[in-house]
Amino acid sequence: MDYFRANSEEIISWFGWHARLSALPLLIGLLIALPLGWLARRHRWLYPPLVTAAGLLYTIPSLALFILLPGVLRTRILDPVNVVVALTIYTVALLVRVVADALAAVPEEVLQAATAMGYRRTGRLLRVELPIAVPVIAAGLRVAAVSNVSLVSVSALIGVPELGQLFTNGFQLSYQTPILLGILLSVLLALIFDSVIGLLARLLTPWRRAVAR
Numbered sequence: 001m002d003y004f005r006a007n008s009e010e011i012i013s014w015f016g017w018h019a020r021l022s023a024l025p026l027l028i029g030l031l032i033a034l035p036l037g038w039l040a041r042r043h044r045w046l047y048p049p050l051v052t053a054a055g056l057l058y059t060i061p062s063l064a065l066f067i068l069l070p071g072v073l074r075t076r077i078l079d080p081v082n083v084v085v086a087l088t089i090y091t092v093a094l095l096v097r098v099v100a101d102a103l104a105a106v107p108e109e110v111l112q113a114a115t116a117m118g119y120r121r122t123g124r125l126l127r128v129e130l131p132i133a134v135p136v137i138a139a140g141l142r143v144a145a146v147s148n149v150s151l152v153s154v155s156a157l158i159g160v161p162e163l164g165q166l167f168t169n170g171f172q173l174s175y176q177t178p179i180l181l182g183i184l185l186s187v188l189l190a191l192i193f194d195s196v197i198g199l200l201a202r203l204l205t206p207w208r209r210a211v212a213r
Contacts, residue, residue, distance in 0.1 A: 003177045011166070015185055018162040021083050021155070022148040022193065028084070029091025030141065036092070037099025038125065051097045058093035062086060062154045083155045084183035090151060091144045097139030102133035131204065138201035149186055163189075 040047040069075070069082040089118060106129050114128040129136075156164025166182030169175075 002012065004181060011163075011181070011185070014161055014163050014165055015189070017080070017160075018149070018152055018164075018186070019189055019192075021080060021087070021152045021160075021162055022189065024084050025091050026085035026141065026145055026148055026193075028088045029095055029144065030137075032088070032092050033095035033099050034130075036096050040100035040101060041103040044127065047100060051100070054093040054096040057089055060089075062090070062151050063157060065089070066158055066160075077158050080160060083152060083160055085100055087151055089147050090147065094139075094144045094147065095140050099133070099137060102136035102140075103129055105136060106132045134201055134204050138197055141197050142194050145197060146190045149190045149193065153182070153186065 036050060040050045053098035064081055065086045067077070069085055070077050070079065073081065073085065075081050109122065110128065110132065112123045119128060152162050153167060156162060156168050163182050163185050166178040166185075170177065170179035170182070
């Protein structure tokens with residue numbers, strides 16, 4: 001607590017940056033993964049190459065990606081845009097299979113009933129398939145959120161301001177307090193993301209609460 005009080009302003013700033021750098025790729029990655037997952041579900045021949053490509057993207061070491069992206073994007077090495085782009089790539093890699101499998105799990109009789117009620121393809125996707133797929137997609141988002149919180153810390157090695165600075169400071173000073181504080185705050189942030197995603201999933205699926213009752 002003494003360490004936190006002495007450095008509270010800086011730590012709170014790092015916590016805010018860590019939250020933004022974790023959340024923004026999650027949102028962008030979801031927006032990209034939704035149409036890709038739908039394509040993989042709609043055209044079965046696309047499923048293997050899309051899922052395989054996504055899996056290969058996730059094997060790229062994060063530190064290497066943080067270092068390579070400035071040359072590709074023409075940004076500075078310390079630019080947070082590099083972190084956002086890198087984590088968006090990882091988020092898409094995690095969510096493409098999740099979205100495709102979630103849409104594939106929608107019962108065929110539900111799709112037939114929606115078609116019989118007059119829903120066209122787009123309307124059926126937005127008003128029937130995606131709402132039913134929300135729980136599975138939310139579970140994938142929870143995994144991606146925790147992954148992002150963890151991977152953002154790596155960017156401290158190239159000087160990006162976030163909670164990973166506590167780890168590098170603690171290592172350089174051979175001082176465990178900032179390291180433990182960084183771990184606790186990272187876990188707290190991951191729990192916040194997990195709770196928010198869970199709450200949004202519940203709000204978007206009110207029928208599940210009715211069935212539970």
